[in-house]
Each structure stands twice: as structure tokens, then as C-alpha cells.
Amino acid sequence: MVMSKIEILYTKAESNSEFVLLYKQPSVLVGRTDVVSVTPWLAPIVWVKTFDPTLINFIYKQQNITIATTVFALGKYTRFLKDFLESAEQYYFVGFRVHYYLFTDQPEAVPDVKLSEEHQLTVRKVPSMDRWQDISMGRMGILEKLTKSELDNDTDYIFCLDVDTKFYGPWGAETLGRLVGVIHPWFYDYKRTKFQYERRPESQAFIPVEEGDYYYTAAAFGGTVQEVYKLTKTCREQQSIDAAKSIEAIWHEESHLNKYLLYNKPSKLLSPEYLWRHIDIRRKHVKMIRLSHVAKNNAEVRLNN
Numbered sequence: 598m599v600m601s602k603i604e605i606l607y608t609k610a611e612s613n614s615e616f617v618l619l620y621k622q623p624s625v626l627v628g629r630t631d632v633v634s635v636t637p638w639l640a641p642i643v644w645v646k647t648f649d650p651t652l653i654n655f656i657y658k659q660q661n662i663t664i665a666t667t668v669f670a671l672g673k674y675t676r677f678l679k680d681f682l683e684s685a686e687q688y689y690f691v692g693f694r695v696h697y698y699l700f701t702d703q704p705e706a707v708p709d710v711k712l713s714e715e716h717q718l719t720v721r722k723v724p725s726m727d728r729w730q731d732i733s734m735g736r737m738g739i740l741e742k743l744t745k746s747e748l749d750n751d752t753d754y755i756f757c758l759d760v761d762t763k764f765y766g767p768w769g770a771e772t773l774g775r776l777v778g779v780i781h782p783w784f785y786d787y788k789r790t791k792f793q794y795e796r797r798p799e800s801q802a803f804i805p806v807e808e809g810d811y812y813y814t815a816a817a818f819g820g821t822v823q824e825v826y827k828l829t830k831t832c833r834e835q836q837s838i839d840a841a842k843s844i845e846a847i848w849h850e851e852s853h854l855n856k857y858l859l860y861n862k863p864s865k866l867l868s869p870e871y872l873w874r875h876i877d878i879r880r881k882h883v884k885m886i887r888l889s890h891v892a893k894n895n896a897e898v899r900l901n902n
């Protein structure tokens with residue numbers, strides 16, 4: 598049989614009435630070589646053309662999974678919700694069960710976006726806060742509570758995403774894993790000594806200059822519900838210890854996330870395709886932009902500076 602494009606055929610074989618699965622043969626010799634697609638601890642780093650999306654989505658489809666997805670929009674950040682949700686409906690886990698949990702201080706400002714049949718949205722009201730840093734860090738405690746006991750029983754995986762983002766390409770089952778980190782779009786080609794980890798030993802987020810694997814973004818992370826519970830609980834606890842000592846890590850919860858992922862290695866890493874700088878910025882290794890930050894004027898959109 599000649600296949601003009603990669604396709605999955607799930608049919609009854611004529612010979613023995615067993616089901617067969619047909620798709621392009623994988624190769625051990627031919628594949629993408631311009632980027633590294635595995636970590637030193639053998640976790641995949643996901644880039645376009647290192648996997649077959651049709652095949653992966655097909656495999657996970659059999660498992661009837663649900664993916665919780667959290668997003669926070671407080672203060673003026675509610676303005677990002679429309680683009681975020683509309684673009685997610687176009688590209689994010691299309692055909693899979695997704696339950697968005699949207700945390701906001703203004704439920705009345707949540708736009709009415711038409712969701713596909715498999716996707717649902719729950720809006721949860723949270724108190725307003727005065728400092729954007731507290732909003733950003735406070736997410737860890739709210740996510741800890743959510744993942745501990747407040748999710749639907751059938752939830753398998755969860756992703757936690759920044760709201761000032763927009764999808765431009767498919768984000769599917771290739772991103773699923775036990776503990777998933779996303780490589781930060783600004784630092785992926787930096788030496789570890791230049792990563793903006795917290796360098797003050799007094800902080801719980803401290804990472805010595807000679808340590809570090811990658812610099813991960815806090816704008817997107819995920820995994821199984823149990824793993825994300827452990828991650829968010831630890832980060833919340835570490836932030837509280839710092840607060841009691843009047844220390845705030847350089848990049849807030851992102852610094853604590855980086856500390857956690859250094860000593861609790863992610864089982865899968867997503868390349869900067871999965872959280873890019875801006876749709877108009879291009880770099881040769883990033884051949885597809887799936888989710889990107891949108892431009893924002895921090896001074897105008899934040900409550901404080």
C-alpha cells in the first residue's frame with residue numbers, strides 16, 4: 598500500500614480479523630538532527646518533526662483522558678481572556694476532554710466564548726491583590742488546593758498556563774507526561790551560569806552557579822494531578838519560608854519552579870515552541886510557534902511596578 602501522507606488506518610485486516618494500525622514507518626537513522634530531543638536523563642524534549650502527532654493523539658484517544666487547564670486573570674489581565682480562550686479552542690487538545698479552571702477577581706468580565714463539545718469552563722472567584730508579584734506567586738497555593746482535592750475525579754493531567762498568551766499552532770497529546778516543564782523562550786541557548794536563577798543562598802529558591810539543566814518558564818507547566826500537587830505544594834511552602842524571612846525570589850514562583858525541577862527532573866520537556874516570545878519574532882530552530890506571549894505594556898496593565 599502506498600501512503601501519500603501520514604495517516605492512521607484502524608481497520609479489520611482481511612486475513613485474521615485482528616485490528617491493524619498503519620502509519621509511516623519510524624526510522625532509527627533519519628530524523629531531526631538540528632536540535633537535541635532528549636535530556637541527559639532520557640526525557641524527551643518535544644520539537645516539531647520529532648514525533649507523529651496523528652499517531653500520538655490516536656494512542657491517547659484510546660485512554661479517554663481529561664486534561665484540566667488552569668488560567669488566572671486578575672485586574673486588567675481579564676483583557677487577555679478572549680484571545681486566549683478563542684485560540685485554545687482552535688488549537689488546544691482538539692477532540693480531547695478539557696476542563697478549564699479560570700480564576701479571576703471579576704467573573705463578570707469573563708468573555709462568552711463558544712467551547713467545543715468536549716471542552717468545559719469553570720470560573721472561580723478569587724480575591725483581588727495589590728501586587729502583581731503576589732498574584733503570580735499566589736497561583737501556587739491555589740493550584741495546590743485545586744490539585745489536592747477540588748478537581749473532577751476523572752482528571753488525569755493538568756496544565757497551568759499564563760493568560761497573556763495566544764495559541765498559533767497545535768498543542769496535543771505529545772505534551773502529556775508525568776511531570777512536564779517548558780524551556781523558557783529567552784534562555785534556551787544560554788550557558789547555565791547566565792540563567793536567571795535565584796543566586797542568594799538565603800532564599801529557598803537558591804541554585805548555585807555551577808548547577809542547573811535548563812531554565813524553565815512558569816508560564817506553562819503540567820503533568821499528572823498528583824505530580825503537579827507535589828510541585829505546587831513545595832513551591833508554595835518555599836515561598837512562605839522566604840516571605841517569613843522577607844525575601845522574594847528574583848523571578849518569584851518561576852525561581853521556585855526552577856529549583857523544584859532541578860531536583861525533581863521532569864519526565865518530559867517542551868521546547869520553546871510551546872511558549873514563545875512573540876509571534877513576530879523568529880529563530881531558526883523554532884520552526885513552529887504553538888503558544889506565544891502577546892505583547893503587553895507592563896506599566897499599564899499591572900497594578901504596581
Ligand code: UD2
Binds near residue numbers: 671781815849
Ligand atoms: C514571568 C513568567 C510568569 C511568572 C512571572 C513571575 C515567563 C514567560 N512568564 O512573566 O509565568 O513566573 O514572570 O515573575 O517566564 N496575573 C494576573 N493579573 C495581574 C498580574 C498577573 O492575572 O495583575 C497572572 C496572569 O495569569 C499572568 C501571570 O499572572 O499571565 C504572570 O504574570 P505576568 O505575565 O505579568 O508575568 P511576566 O510577564 O513577568
